[in-house]
Every structure is written in structure tokens, then in C-alpha cells.
Amino acid sequence: MPKLPVVAIVGRPNVGKSTLFNRLVGKKLALVDDRPGVTRDRREGDASLVGLDFRVIDTAGYEDHDAQTLPGRMRLQTEAAIAQADVALFLFDSRAGIVPLDEEIARWLRQSATPVILVANKAEGKTGDQGILESLSLGFGDPVQMSAEHGEGVGDLFEALLPIIDKDKDEFPPEEEDEDDERLDAPLKLAIVGRPNAGKSTLINRMLGEDRLITGPEAGITRDSIAVDWTWMDLLGRPHAVKLIDTAGMRKKAKVQDKLEKMSVADGLHAVDFAEVVVLLLDATLGLEAQDLRIADKVLSEGRALVIALNKWDIAENASSLFNGVKKALEDGxxxxxxxxxxxxSGATGRGIDQLIGAAFEVREAWSKRVGTGELNRWFEHAIEANPPPAPGGRRIKMRYVTQVKTRPPSFVIFGTRVDQLPASYERYLVNSMRRELGFGAVPVRVTMRAPKNPFDTKE
Structure with missing residues (x-):
């Protein structure tokens, strides 16, 4: 039997190493407690992650103590585990952020010949966003974001591990490829959302060419979010894989009293989190309502790419004025x-489906776009030169540089001094300029302002 590759989990105490170990081996082999220092000896187990088999080692929390002390001997065990590993998972607590001990571990790992994958644990929700940004200073690139306790981000961990511990796979050549480019070849995850009876299931049935989903005149037929695999042929006859997700109708929250409907809506919102592109389906016979804007706002707030589809267009009255009215309301709302x-x-006739799916693929490409450092900073310099930041109280805000920290949605960090005093209007100017000049269009773009902490700078 061939020897399994070895993956070691390392990090300071109480960041979730044992929880991740248990998640990977599929059993509660390691003790887990809120108190730090529960794990002392190395614990090993066989793990399988989406068909990728390896040996995983749980290590004690790394602490900087004399080698003769108990914490020091525990650290030696950790160092031995790293020495025998094919790859190290450097775990940190994204909620707590980067602390000096994390920086000490990073310095030690950089001296090792073992490849390192940075893992941001406890990254569910948005509470760990600041810690994830801070982790870029460790020098290991963008971290894998996950929650070992809830199992979120396991797929991203698989993608990070595979090129390192399974190099012989033909579909993963030795040369480094952009992860986002690989994802563009994956099936488009497309969720259809909207108010009840907008025609979501009818539209998907028309796409599939079969009555795959139950439809009817009654509102609220769909309860579960149903995912269906489909191959769309573009106008040139090229096949494109799509995972269509039908969702329950979303009524105004105050009107949802039934427990089952609440569960259905929650399931639909979960489908939005899973999707890459979300189509908000409107009933053209009813026009745009406030609930539609609330759904659209929820989609954009979750960072998903959005496309609006006006359904039942074949029976709509005053089509031209209706279309212009919806566009204007969307601009305002x-x-x-x-x-x-x-x-x-039209879900009934199939009109516009090719244009809709084509638009979804285009918006996913913009949503997944990564801008080169040179192009990004050329834009940044030009934007500041064309419209310099204001000087509140007579003190100028200095914008130093910008970096893209992630895609899907495109997210950027702008560094400078006194950026906390930057007006929201200027931030909107930068985002709008970025959309226009860098080709992001109408996808969500997130920009964070940060002032580098400099202990020697007494002017701040």
C-alpha cells in the first residue's frame, strides 16, 4: 500500500486545531474544549477529503517556552510533526485576529522547507473579516476561510491541498494556475429567486425542456430549494455546465407566519449563499414592488452577482414604458x-433564455475578475489625480496604495493616513470609477480603508 501524504495542523493554543482534526478524520478522536492546552502529544489519523486521502497530525498549541518546560517539549513535538509533513495547515482564529504568537509561528514556518497553507478558522459570517485582512501580513497569501466546527469551507481546503499532495493528477498540471480561472470552468451556480408565483419553476422547466419541477397557478408551491444540473448550448453550439437552483417564493417578512414557509424562505436564502449568480425574477404583469428591491438588496449584501429578469413578457402590457420604469426604479432603489x-x-415561450444565461456567465466573469497590481495602481493614481481626496479640518487625507485581497466578490483594501475621515461620497466615487475603468460593471465591489499602524509615527 503506498504511503499516504502527511498533513500537519499547527497554530497557537485554542484556535480550533483539534476541531479541524476531528472534522477531517470524520470522528471525534481528539478532545475539544474551550480551554487552551488540551492537546499535548501529536495525534494522527487517516483522513479523506472529497476522495483525497492523507494522514493528518493534530499538534499541540505552539508556545514560545524553554525546551525543558512542558510547553517547550510540546513545541518540540510540533516541530517534529512539521518536519515529517508534506504540507502544514497554519490555523489562526479569524475572530481574534493576528496576535504576536501568530507572527512568531509564521517566522518559524517560513524557515521550514514544508509548504504552508494559511487557514482562517471561525470565519463563518463576517466577524472574522478584519482578522482575515490582518493575516495578509504573515506572508502566506490569501487564507482558506472555513469553520471547522460547522464544516464550512471544506471544499476550499480541498482545492488548496490537492495541488500540493496529489501532484500526479493530470487535471492539475505542475505549473501554478489562478484559482479563480479554474473556477470559471466549473458549472455556473445559478439561483432563481423572487416573490411567490413569479414563474421561477416554469422558467426552469422551460430551460430543461421537461416538467422537472411542479408548477401551477397557486403561489408557494415550491418549498425546498431544488438544484438541477443542466447543459446550456450557446449560440455557437458550445456546451456550458449550469447548476440551476429553484427557490421558494419570498414574501415580505411580516407576512410570513407559517413555520414551514419560514423554513422555506431560510432555505432560499441559503441557496443565495451557495450561488455565484442570482437571477431575481419579476412578474412583468405586476411590475417592480418594494419586496423585489428588498430581495435584490439581500443578494447584493451577500456579495452575489445579480441579474434581473422580467418574466411573462409575452403577456405584458405597455412593454416599453414598463421596461423603462423598472430600470429607473432599480437605479433609484x-x-x-x-x-x-x-x-x-418568458418561461411559457422560452423567449430571452439564451440572453439571460449569457448575461449570467458574463457577470460571473466580472465577479471573479482579479486585476493585476500594475493596472490596479495605475487606475488608483489616475483616480486620485482626477479627483483628489478632501482635506477635512485642513489636514489632507493621503491615499497611498490599493491591493485586491480576494475575488467573488471583488474586494480591495486601500491604505493611507486619516482614511477613517474619508467621506462616503468619495468612497462611492472610487468604487464607481473602479467599476467603470476596471470592468467590474454592476457586480458588488467591496472596499475597505486601512491606516497602517506605525509605532514610530508620532504625527497621527
Missing amino acids: LSQVKGVTVITV
Whole structure:
């Protein structure tokens, strides 16, 4: 039997190493407690992650103590585990952020010949966003974001491990490839959302060419979020894989009293989290209502790419004025994103489906776009030169540089001094300029302002 590759989990005490170990081996082999220092000796187990088999080692929390002390001997065990490993998972607590001990571990790992994957644990929700940004200073690139306790981010961990411990796979050549480019070849995860009876299931049935989903005149037929694999042929006859997700109708929250409907809506919102692109389906016979704007705002707040589809266009009255009215209402109601794509479709006749799916693939490409450092900073310099930041109280805000920290959605960090005093209007100017000049269109773009902490700078 061939020897399994070895993966070692390392990090300071109480960041979730044993929880991740248990998650990978599929059993509660390691003791887990809120108190730090529960794990002392190395614990090993066989793990399987989406068909990828390896040996995983749980290590004690790394602490900087004399080698003769108990914590020091525990550290030696950790160092031995790293020496025998094919790859190290450097775990940190994204909620707590980067502390000096994390920086000490990073310095030690950089001296090792073992490849390192940075893992941001406890990253569910948005409470760990600041810690994830801080982790870029460790020098290991973008971290894998996950929750070992809840199992979130396991797929991303698999993608990070595979090129290192399974190099012989033909589909993963030795040369480094951009992870986002690989994802663009994956099936498009497309969720259809909207108010009850907007025609979501009918539209998906028309796409599939079969009555795959139950439809009817009654509102609220769909309860579960149903995912269906589909191959879309573009106008040139090229096949494209799509995972269509039908969701329950979303009514105004105050009107949802039934427990089952609440569960259905929650399931639909979960489908939005899973999707890459979300199509908000509107009933053209009813026009745009406030609930539609609330759903759109929820989609954009979750960082998903959005396309608006006006369904039942074949029976709509005053089509031209209706279309212009919807566009105007969207411009006014979705102030955070201008120019969302609007497509007219008919689930009954199939009209507009090719345009809708084509638009979804285009918006996913913009949503997944990574801008090169040179191009990004050329844009940044030009934007500041064209419209310099204000000087509140006579003190200028200095914008130093910008970096893209992630994609899907595109997220950027701008560094400078006194950026906390930057007006929201100037931030909107930068985002709008970024959309226009860098080709992001109407996808969500997130920009964070940060002032580097300099202990020698007494002017701040």
C-alpha cells in the first residue's frame, strides 16, 4: 500500500486545531474544549477529503517556552510533526485576529522547507473579516476561510491541498494556475429567486425542456430549494455546465407566519449563499414592488452577482414604458450598484433564455475578475489625480496604495493616513470609477480603508 501524504495542523493554543482534526478524520478522536492546552502529544489519523486521502497530525498549541518546560517539549513535538509533513495547515482564529504568537509561528514556518497553507478558522459570517485582512501580513497569501466546527469551507481546503499532495493528477498540471480561472470552468451556480408565483419553476422547466419541477397557478408551491444540473448550448453550439437552483417564493417578512414557509424562505436564502449568480425574477404583469428591491438588496449584501429578469413578457402590457420604469426604479432603489443587467424573458415561450444565461456567465466573469497590481495602481493614481481626496479640518487625507485581497466578490483594501475621515461620497466615487475603468460593471465591489499602524509615527 503506498504511503499516504502527511498533513500537519499547527497554530497557537485554542484556535480550533483539534476541531479541524476531528472534522477531517470524520470522528471525534481528539478532545475539544474551550480551554487552551488540551492537546499535548501529536495525534494522527487517516483522513479523506472529497476522495483525497492523507494522514493528518493534530499538534499541540505552539508556545514560545524553554525546551525543558512542558510547553517547550510540546513545541518540540510540533516541530517534529512539521518536519515529517508534506504540507502544514497554519490555523489562526479569524475572530481574534493576528496576535504576536501568530507572527512568531509564521517566522518559524517560513524557515521550514514544508509548504504552508494559511487557514482562517471561525470565519463563518463576517466577524472574522478584519482578522482575515490582518493575516495578509504573515506572508502566506490569501487564507482558506472555513469553520471547522460547522464544516464550512471544506471544499476550499480541498482545492488548496490537492495541488500540493496529489501532484500526479493530470487535471492539475505542475505549473501554478489562478484559482479563480479554474473556477470559471466549473458549472455556473445559478439561483432563481423572487416573490411567490413569479414563474421561477416554469422558467426552469422551460430551460430543461421537461416538467422537472411542479408548477401551477397557486403561489408557494415550491418549498425546498431544488438544484438541477443542466447543459446550456450557446449560440455557437458550445456546451456550458449550469447548476440551476429553484427557490421558494419570498414574501415580505411580516407576512410570513407559517413555520414551514419560514423554513422555506431560510432555505432560499441559503441557496443565495451557495450561488455565484442570482437571477431575481419579476412578474412583468405586476411590475417592480418594494419586496423585489428588498430581495435584490439581500443578494447584493451577500456579495452575489445579480441579474434581473422580467418574466411573462409575452403577456405584458405597455412593454416599453414598463421596461423603462423598472430600470429607473432599480437605479433609484439599488443605490449601491448602478446598471444591473435587466433581461426580458418568458418561461411559457422560452423567449430571452439564451440572453439571460449569457448575461449570467458574463457577470460571473466580472465577479471573479482579479486585476493585476500594475493596472490596479495605475487606475488608483489616475483616480486620485482626477479627483483628489478632501482635506477635512485642513489636514489632507493621503491615499497611498490599493491591493485586491480576494475575488467573488471583488474586494480591495486601500491604505493611507486619516482614511477613517474619508467621506462616503468619495468612497462611492472610487468604487464607481473602479467599476467603470476596471470592468467590474454592476457586480458588488467591496472596499475597505486601512491606516497602517506605525509605532514610530508620532504625527497621527
